[in-house]
Amino acid sequence: MPEGARPVGATPAPRGVDVSTVPPGTPCWVDLATPGLDEARRFYPELFGWTGRVDPEPEAGGYTVFLLSGRAVAGAGPPAVPDQEPIWSTYVATDDANLVVGRVRRAGGQVVVPPFPVFDRGRMAVFADPAGAAFSVWQPMTFGGTEMSDRPGTMSWTELVTPDPEGAKEFYGLVFGWQPYDERPGPGTYAAWRLGDRVVARMVSPPAGGSPLDGPAYWSVSFAVADADATAARAAEQGGTILVPPRPVPTGRQAVLRDPEGALFAVTTHPTPSRQG
Template sequence: MSTVEPGTPCWADLATPDLADAKRFYPQLFGWTGRVAPEPEAGGYTVFLKDGRSVAGAGPPATPDQVPIWSTYVATDDADLVATRVEAAGGQVVVTPFDVLGQGRMAVLADRAGAVFSVWQPMAMPGAELFNVPGAMCWNELVTPDPEGAKEFYALVFGWQPEDQPVGPITYTGWRCGARVVAGMMPPLQELPADLPAYWSVYFAVEDADATAAHAAELGGTILVPPHDIPAGRVAALRDPQGALFSVTTLR
């Protein structure tokens, strides 16, 4: 069983009020197949597979009023300790740590600006089995109006060290965890939607960002930011038919 290093994004899943439609939309978009958890208490939680290996998940929302959202999970050795650190750093414990059917222990947390993320302490399930190839998660990025506050917060919570670099008119931050840059951060390029004060964006690699964006629209999704070039590749920001935000990128 391969495991992801603590402090590194290891999983992403979708909370959606229309799980049946998500199981239509994403397999057609990314070539995924779905494996539904057999336990009744899992609520139909579905693990998406690419070439037989787990890449992401989808399930019903935790509360009826939750907006449809893709969540980034960061690997940890101790979910309870991370929750304690989040509170001490000025964030919020949205859902206290709990065990997930013997698969792992997780908590749902929010940083000072309200960006929600989760942590995953693996048991039977280590997280995704495939990264950085078409149809798999390849990047996780915090979009926040308070980059300086985020630098303090994530250093206290995960020990991440920020590395800033200018990218056009903005400063882009890479989050270094040990020897690797594991995620990124940027300020919003436009006013954030009211339902997302700050947010973690999940990126999936694709063969062709333009074709994928067009296909997403054909399947009932929305192109939020049309495909464009950045130093790392060509990216587009999309919303699925229920409004959940995600991004796709053609990696260089």
């Protein structure tokens, strides 16, 4: 993404947000690059109950921070280049974007966009892993990223879909210190990454019949919802597409959707923990 084309988190952080508490190596923000920004501002608030705050900086190109209960949960802006496909992107927190450049190169990845400042909010860079999956890093200054998660209408998790899970385990371990473990035995791959004692991301093999995206590997974004079936139906009513109907997954019940401009995302209902007594 060229400098100034689509800044991430292009809004000052609310007072009281301590960006120093964002753990490095943790996915901290997701945003949408889309040529249909006005449509995104309509579709996602109707789907998730978000409101939008447009950045006043002219260079931000109308970048919008979506809010839930007044807290930043995701962003959307114009694409970096005119022919870019609409896509949700994952950002991983770092305390030094320049150091990540060296780690990515040594691990066999590519530097797509070197680190650059996004106003006074932070610094970002864009990379690709050896299988071609794109991801970004975010070095916070006045904006720390997502201010709410793991509740309906917020980012639930990010998941790598890759034909090379063993290579991915090595690469992300070298770059972020993630430790993988298999969550589901049997054919195919369904694994999670831990950073310390926290699960920070997941990884799956491509679905049978091929990837819903053009590339062989990609990062997908899942948003938590109270009812995946109802949310999928509402998305279709609002002009979206149901790619994979709601179905059980190891973490709950999930549907894979496209928004009206074609951006891929998932919605997941997590099981409610049972209460004893």
